[in-house]
Amino acid sequence: MRYRPLGNSGLQVSVVGLGCNNFGRRLNIEQTRAVVDAAIDSGVTLLDTAETYGGRGRSEELLGEVLAGRRDQVVLATKFGSQGSDMGYGPAAGAKGGRSYVRRAVEQSLRRLRTDYIDLYQIHTPDPVTPIEETLAVLSELVRAGLVRYVGHSNFSGAQLAAAAAAASEMNAVPFISAQNHWSLLERQAELDVVPAAVKFGVGVLPFFPLANGLLTGKIRRGVGPAQGTRLAERADYITDAKLDKVEALAEWGEQHGRSLLEVAIGGLAGRPGCASVIAGATSAEQVRANVAAGEWEPTEEELAEIDKIVPVVS
Numbered sequence: 001m002r003y004r005p006l007g008n009s010g011l012q013v014s015v016v017g018l019g020c021n022n023f024g025r026r027l028n029i030e031q032t033r034a035v036v037d038a039a040i041d042s043g044v045t046l047l048d049t050a051e052t053y054g055g056r057g058r059s060e061e062l063l064g065e066v067l068a069g070r071r072d073q074v075v076l077a078t079k080f081g082s083q084g085s086d087m088g089y090g091p092a093a094g095a096k097g098g099r100s101y102v103r104r105a106v107e108q109s110l111r112r113l114r115t116d117y118i119d120l121y122q123i124h125t126p127d128p129v130t131p132i133e134e135t136l137a138v139l140s141e142l143v144r145a146g147l148v149r150y151v152g153h154s155n156f157s158g159a160q161l162a163a164a165a166a167a168a169s170e171m172n173a174v175p176f177i178s179a180q181n182h183w184s185l186l187e188r189q190a191e192l193d194v195v196p197a198a199v200k201f202g203v204g205v206l207p208f209f210p211l212a213n214g215l216l217t218g219k220i221r222r223g224v225g226p227a228q229g230t231r232l233a234e235r236a237d238y239i240t241d242a243k244l245d246k247v248e249a250l251a252e253w254g255e256q257h258g259r260s261l262l263e264v265a266i267g268g269l270a271g272r273p274g275c276a277s278v279i280a281g282a283t284s285a286e287q288v289r290a291n292v293a294a295g296e297w298e299p300t301e302e303e304l305a306e307i308d309k310i311v312p313v314v315s
Helices: 030-042 060-067 099-113 132-146 158-171 194-201 212-217 241-255 262-270 285-294 300-308
Strands: 004-006 012-014 015-021 046-048 077-078 118-123 150-155 177-182 205-210 278-283
Touching: 004 241, 012 015, 012 077, 012 285, 015 030, 015 285, 030 060, 030 077, 030 285, 060 177, 077 278, 099 118, 118 132, 118 177, 132 158, 150 158, 150 194, 158 177, 158 194, 177 194, 194 241, 212 241, 212 262, 241 262, 241 300, 262 278, 262 300
Parallel strands: 015 046, 015 278, 046 077, 077 118, 118 150, 150 177, 177 205, 205 278
Antiparallel strands: 004 012
């Protein structure tokens, strides 16, 4: 496993991370333990969850249980403040980027995770109500108190990323070091604004859905639909002829270069400027090991350019 700094910080993360959104939703405690065991054994350090994953904190609860006795072996990342989810804190908690909500959310996440600190605490979606200065101020307080080590954001646009970086500098607040955004070789819009802004301001990008909901695993081809129970089985409209054309072209390129489609998808993303760690979900130990192996491939500049011709960045 390779490791990289996350943005302009001293926090090191594995090139392949583990997305924990399946814990408590599709995986029970023993299945979660098997996946986390495989991740740690394979050298994965970055485990990414959220207060909403698994349904009102269930993913955090399972992680807290399976990490007992080995908390210090991982970089534990979680999120707060998803605008589309209700944690049941009630109206008194206020806006999800506000001081009251953040204080309440971090206390609950620490309890569920059975830890006294969070390595990377991320705002899940932009708060349309709270000024970013208020969010940065309370997050800085959490860092100074030792409850949180680093802070990041998720689903910010390039402009929002830049504004947050400027605000942190002006306030002398703890800056965001990471940006978690939708980014895969089939969904490259992040490279239009988020990734350039992240590189400029020293923020590491953590791509989520890097396998395009499963289209880039190599298991789905034209005429071969998704297996029951998978994310794609619930999103049949996501599978289009245009996407399948790109999948087939990438798979063919991979075969010509002795690489699997999974290697092209994960290694080809990890090799992009700005990418710190590719966060891939898994429902089995075998999937974890396959994702880790795929991340070992380091494409050359020439290979990345050839991939760009197959799946160009378009606005």
